[in-house]
Amino acid sequence: MKKSVFLGALTVAGLSAGVAAAGTLDDVKARDMLNCGVTTGVPGFAEPDANGVWQGFDVAVCRAVAAAVLGDSTKVQFVPTTGKTRFTALASGEIDMLARNTTWTFSRDVDLKFEFVGINYYDGQGFMVPSALGVSSAKDLDGATVCIQTGTTTELNLADFFRANNISYEPVPIETGAEAVQQYLAGACDVYTTDASALAAQRANFEAPADHVLLPEIVSKEPLGPLVRHGDHEWGDVVRWTLNALITAEELGVTSVNAEELAGGTDNPEVNRLLGTEGTLGEMLGLDAEWAKRAVMTGGNYGEIFSTNIGEETPIGLARGLNAQWTEGGLLYSPPFR
Amino acid sequence: MSDTHSHSVAFVRHDQIPAAPPPAGETGPLKWVRENLFSGPFNTVMTLLGLYIIYSLVVGIFPWIANSVWGTENIRECREITQGNGGACFSVIEQRWQQLLFGFEYPSTQYWRPTTAFVLLFVAVAPVLFLNLPRILLVFTGLYPFLAYWLIWGGTILIPISAALGFVVGYFAFKRLEHNSFATGLFGAVAAAVLTWWVTGFLVGAAPGLIALPEVASRNMGGFMLNMILGTICVSLSLPIGIALALGRQSHMPIIKWICVVFIEFIRGVPLITLLFVANVVLAYFFPPETSLDLILRVIIMITMFSSAYIAEVIRGGLAALPRGQYEAADSLGLDYAQATRLIIMPQALKISIPGIVNVAVGLFKDTTLVSVISMFDLVGMIRGPILSSTDWAGVYWELWAFAAALFFVVCYGISQYSQWLERKLQTGHR
Numbered sequence: 001m002k003k004s005v006f007l008g009a010l011t012v013a014g015l016s017a018g019v020a021a022a023g024t025l026d027d028v029k030a031r032d033m034l035n036c037g038v039t040t041g042v043p044g045f046a047e048p049d050a051n052g053v054w055q056g057f058d059v060a061v062c063r064a065v066a067a068a069v070l071g072d073s074t075k076v077q078f079v080p081t082t083g084k085t086r087f088t089a090l091a092s093g094e095i096d097m098l099a100r101n102t103t104w105t106f107s108r109d110v111d112l113k114f115e116f117v118g119i120n121y122y123d124g125q126g127f128m129v130p131s132a133l134g135v136s137s138a139k140d141l142d143g144a145t146v147c148i149q150t151g152t153t154t155e156l157n158l159a160d161f162f163r164a165n166n167i168s169y170e171p172v173p174i175e176t177g178a179e180a181v182q183q184y185l186a187g188a189c190d191v192y193t194t195d196a197s198a199l200a201a202q203r204a205n206f207e208a209p210a211d212h213v214l215l216p217e218i219v220s221k222e223p224l225g226p227l228v229r230h231g232d233h234e235w236g237d238v239v240r241w242t243l244n245a246l247i248t249a250e251e252l253g254v255t256s257v258n259a260e261e262l263a264g265g266t267d268n269p270e271v272n273r274l275l276g277t278e279g280t281l282g283e284m285l286g287l288d289a290e291w292a293k294r295a296v297m298t299g300g301n302y303g304e305i306f307s308t309n310i311g312e313e314t315p316i317g318l319a320r321g322l323n324a325q326w327t328e329g330g331l332l333y334s335p336p337f338r
Numbered sequence: 339m340s341d342t343h344s345h346s347v348a349f350v351r352h353d354q355i356p357a358a359p360p361p362a363g364e365t366g367p368l369k370w371v372r373e374n375l376f377s378g379p380f381n382t383v384m385t386l387l388g389l390y391i392i393y394s395l396v397v398g399i400f401p402w403i404a405n406s407v408w409g410t411e412n413i414r415e416c417r418e419i420t421q422g423n424g425g426a427c428f429s430v431i432e433q434r435w436q437q438l439l440f441g442f443e444y445p446s447t448q449y450w451r452p453t454t455a456f457v458l459l460f461v462a463v464a465p466v467l468f469l470n471l472p473r474i475l476l477v478f479t480g481l482y483p484f485l486a487y488w489l490i491w492g493g494t495i496l497i498p499i500s501a502a503l504g505f506v507v508g509y510f511a512f513k514r515l516e517h518n519s520f521a522t523g524l525f526g527a528v529a530a531a532v533l534t535w536w537v538t539g540f541l542v543g544a545a546p547g548l549i550a551l552p553e554v555a556s557r558n559m560g561g562f563m564l565n566m567i568l569g570t571i572c573v574s575l576s577l578p579i580g581i582a583l584a585l586g587r588q589s590h591m592p593i594i595k596w597i598c599v600v601f602i603e604f605i606r607g608v609p610l611i612t613l614l615f616v617a618n619v620v621l622a623y624f625f626p627p628e629t630s631l632d633l634i635l636r637v638i639i640m641i642t643m644f645s646s647a648y649i650a651e652v653i654r655g656g657l658a659a660l661p662r663g664q665y666e667a668a669d670s671l672g673l674d675y676a677q678a679t680r681l682i683i684m685p686q687a688l689k690i691s692i693p694g695i696v697n698v699a700v701g702l703f704k705d706t707t708l709v710s711v712i713s714m715f716d717l718v719g720m721i722r723g724p725i726l727s728s729t730d731w732a733g734v735y736w737e738l739w740a741f742a743a744a745l746f747f748v749v750c751y752g753i754s755q756y757s758q759w760l761e762r763k764l765q766t767g768h769r
Contacts, residue, residue, distance in 0.1 A: 040713055041727030048724045050433055052442035077557070080713045080723060088619045175711075178726035182735055205732040207417060315414065315729050 024096050024228070024235035025069070025286055033075050036062035037095035040080040042177060043201045044310040044318075045101055054078045057309040058099040061120055061226050061243060064295040065097065068242045068287060073298040082175075083151035087112055090229060097239050099226040101195070103153045113230040117240035120225050120302075122322040122331050124218035125157050126196035128203060131213045133190060138217040142167040147180045147189035149173075154194050157220035177202065195222050201316040238285055245292040247334040248274060249301035251325050256300035259293050273337045281337060292337075302332065402426045402736075412730035430734045431741050434725055438741065441560015441715050442724055448492075448552060452563050455489040458482060459570065467756060490559070490567070492551035500538030504531040520676065556634040560715035562745055567634070568716075569703040569749075572641040576702070577695070579642065580649025585679065587654055598650070605647035611708055613640040618712035637709055645702045652694035656687035689764050696757035700750045717742050 028034050038046040038058055046056040054062075054076075063073040079095045090098045091113070102108070103123075104116040127138050135141060138161070148155050150173045162169050172189045174180040181202050184192040192199070196218060203209050226243060228236045249255070252271050254262055263275040272278035276289030285291065299305050306323065310316040324330025362368060375385040405425025409432065410416045416427035431438070440449055462482035465475035484498035508531030516523040559567065586598035605613075617636040625631060660683060668678035688695075710719030721738045725731050 039727075040715075040719070040723030041725075043727055043729040043732050047728040048437075048442040049728070050437075050730075051446070052437065052444075079557075080715070082711070082713050085619060085713055088623075092619075092623055176722055176727070178722065178732060181733070201729075202732065205413060205729070207422070207733070315412075 024232045025238055028069055028096055028235075032070060033077050034062065034066040034070065034097075035077045035079055035095045036065070037079050037081045037086055037089050037098040037100055038062065039100045040082055040176070042101060042198060043205070044314065044316040046078075046099075055309070057121065057305060058101065058226075060299040060305040060309065061099045061246075062097070063298050064246055065239055065242045067294040067298040068245075068291040069238060071294060073294075083149060087114070090114065090227070093229075096235070097226055097228050101198075101224050102227060104223045104225055104227075105153060108227075114227045115230050115236050116225050116227045117236055118225050118243045119223040119331075120243060121197065121223075123195040123197050123222035123224055125154050125193060125220040125222060126199050126218055127215040128184070128192045128199045128212055129190060129215060131211055135215065138215045138219065139165055139167065141169065141191055143169070144191050145170045145172055145189040146191045146193055147172045147174055147184045148193055149177060149180055150175065152194075153220070153222065158193055161217075161219040195224075197310070197318055200318055201310070204315050204317055234286060238287065241285060242292070242295050244334040245274060245295050245337070246302040246305065247325075247332050248337055249292070249296045250303040250332075251327065251334065254296055254301060255304060256297050259296050263290070263293050270337055408432055413733055416734075426737050427734050428737055430725070430731050430737055434720075434731070437561060437725065438717060438720055438738075439561045440563050441558065441720065443558035443560065443715075444554060444563070445552065445558075448554065451489045451492070451551065455486040456563075456566065458485065458489075459566075467760075488551065490554070490563075491556070492553040494542065494546055495549040496538070496542045496545060500535060500542055503538060504534040507531055507534045556632045559634060561720055562717045564634075564709070564714065564716040565703070565706045565746075566749075568638065568641060568706040568709065571638055572645055572702060572706075573699045575638075575642045576646035576649050576698075579646035581653055581684070583646060583650035584653035584657060587650065588657060601643075602647045602650050605643055606651070610641070610644050610705055611711065613644055614708060614712050616640070633714065637712075637714070641702065641706065645698055648698045648702075649695060652698060653687060653691050655694060656689075656691035657683065659690050660686055692757055692761055692764075696753060700753055703750060703753070704746060717745065 036059075038054065038056075041047045042056075042058075044056055046054060046058045049055050059078070062076050062078065066076045067073040079089060081089050081095075081098070081100060086098055086100055086102065087108075089095050098114075099120075101121075102116075104119065108114055109116055127141070129135050129141075141162075146158060146169050148158055148171050155171070155173075158169070158171070169191075172183060174183055177194065177198060180192055180194070183189060185206070196214065199214055203212055203214070206212060226239055228239055248270075249259075252268065252274065254271060254274065259275065262271055263277060265277050266272060269278060273281055275293045276282055276291070280289070282289040282291045300308070303325075306318075306320065307313060310318045312319060320328075320330060322331050324332065326333040359365070363372065376382045401424045403426065405420060405423045406428050407416045407419050407425055408428050410419065410427070410429040411433070413427060413430070416429055419425075420427070436446060436449065440452060444452070459482070461475075462479045465471045465473065465479055481502065484502045487501075488495055488498045508527040511530035512523040512527035514523075515526040583598050583602055586594050587602065589595045589598070614637060617640040618633065621631065621636055664682060664686065665678070668682040673681065707716055707718040709716050710722055713719070713723075715723060721742060725738060726733075726735070
């Protein structure tokens with residue numbers, strides 16, 4: 001008798017825990033605020049400006065989700081996380097989603113129980129060396145000291161690359177990107193390695209960018225994307241399709257400027273479905289019909305977000321490369337809105 | 339008789355020679371230089387070496403200061419102006435000083451609030467630090483924590499008022515019940531205070547907007563303000579807790595003694611950074627997602643625990659240094675434990691402990707920068723995170739760290755000078 005009561009109580013507790021964990025979308029709506037995990041600062045991807053307003057490529061994803069769910073892109077509580085605290089912050093429920101230069105890997109997806117909802121930046125790990133060193137290939141780096149951020153996939157890729165090529169290196173572990181650059185410039189290491197986008201961005205801010213070269217080798221795949229907790233598929237769908245809406249909007253030529261006009265109705269049914277004038281896509285997500293329109297009008301479509309934050313006109317100066325639409329030779333390929 | 343020698347001695351001087359100035363090498367700056375700087379081969383070498391170091395520093399730093407740039411929008415404009423002449427780019431401090439002082443999320447229209455709280459802090463601590471000020475000022479000191487909370491966090495003024503009211507009611511309950519026994523007084527006081535808070539809780543709920551300042555969440559605190567908040571609160575809390583722990587460790591009651599010993603030894607055996615990670619990361623797992631305890635509060639609890647363990651050991655050192663006769667003298671006067679401790683033991687033990695306590699306080703204040711590793715944006719966190727990794731200011735290291743060092747130096751040097759003054763003032767020995 002006692003045992004069955006105990007088991008029953010356990011079951012109820014388990015069920016209620018499951019219910020509580022399953023409603024991130026409802027939690028966000030009830031709170032009227034999206035808790036979004038970002039970095040403590042990566043140039044162009046997430047940084048507070050002089051007025052303390054978060055700006056950047058990853059931040060734009062958070063704002064688009066907030067606009068889609070809550071109708072207001074300012075209803076985001078940005079929670080800065082470090083490489084070490086990001087996963088516990090998400091797992092413990094402190095944040096609803098993480099948009100923080102996080103590489104989609106098998107173990108993070110499966111073992112750490114997260115769900116990557118898509119890829120918003122295709123990156124790869126590169127090497128930067130002073131041109132005075134006269135190195136033209138990463139395979140010449142035998143015995144080099146390498147500055148590297150701890151707790152990241154780059155650390156593991158580096159070990160793999162050097163082991164595969166049977167050459168030795170000496171790691172100099174460093175906490176943040178800014179400190180790694182400082183150490184590298186101060187000569188504490190011969191090589192600085194991290195994602196190629198960050199290398200390019202940081203080199204752009206050097207006093208003499210021409211004195212440093214990026215080596216041609218890209219030693220890893222770094223698909224960066226937003227992620228949510230495993231098991232809450234409604235919420236995962238909202239974030240996934242908000243990201244897809246931004247990508248599809250670029251593909252279909254929907255911009256922050258013309259979205260309002262196109263929402264009046266067009267000849268292209270997919271545009272109509274995206275902007276909510278046809279079909280019930282928003283309702284299926286548990287949102288209203290205009291969710292995607294609001295997401296696009298927040299910071300523009302994927303291409304607009306890219307060019308205002310990290311594109312070639314900005315000091316970061318990244319080319320689209322792999323991150324162009326599939327129609328233009330890139331890898332961006334959103335499933336259809338149907 | 340007077341001219342006896344006038345024939346045998348050729349010349350007798352009648353007036354005194356005016357005193358000649360001492361040789362040039364034995365006076366003034368020259369003598370000082372010779373005696374202090376060049377008194378031997380070793381010292382000569384050291385002096386020359388020192389001069390060379392000073393020269394190199396000046397040569398290194400002078401262009402940095404003299405060519406420094408103010409008023410640019412970002413580091414690229416700075417570099418255009420300096421053109422590699424080594425000038426500093428102080429524009430970053432001009433552009434971001436609010437963020438360095440208040441964090442980047444504190445609403446800029448409300449900066450007057452922490453500033454006022456900071457100024458009032460001096461008024462509040464003055465009567466505690468300087469005993470010749472009128473004692474009536476202590477009333478303000480007692481009110482200050484509630485006032486500062488209201489200023490910095492905002493919300494209705496009823497919250498701090500009801501909190502203060504609870505303490506006042508508790509105090510009077512203690513006074514009423516104290517004559518029974520200390521324990522009765524203590525429990526009565528706690529019960530009365532809790533009752534007051536419970537009752538006034540309804541009042542606060544009923545009028546949430548009465549004389550309210552816009553609320554600022556703990557998450558939005560940052561910059562040097564956060565260091566000051568953590569430092570001030572933790573030092574002032576850890577002193578009484580540390581005293582209690584030190585007395586508890588010397589207690590003859592085994593349970594109290596062992597609780598204190600275990601607490602102190604455990605906390606001292608764990609690095610502060612570990613405690614902070616526990617506060618930030620691990621505690622979140624133990625709370626349901628909706629009721630997470632405020633992060634600043636968690637950090638305050640951890641830092642206070644850490645420093646009170648250290649202060650307890652410092653004070654225990656002071657207690658151990660007191661001659662046994664002092665305890666016996668107090669007993670022979672018929673004082674009970676509380677009276678003896680308050681009137682005889684503690685004043686002497688604390689006086690001995692001043693340098694140690696100040697040491698812990700200064701160290702603690704600087705340790706508050708460790709919160710930057712758990713992604714709180716104190717002064718160091720602001721520099722390491724948002725500012726150094728912004729597109730505008732990536733690459734400006736020296737200027738920012740020099741600014742941070744200057745702020746911390748001012749505060750820590752001030753604390754240290756005060757403690758030296760206090761030691762001189764309390765000096766009653768015959769050293």
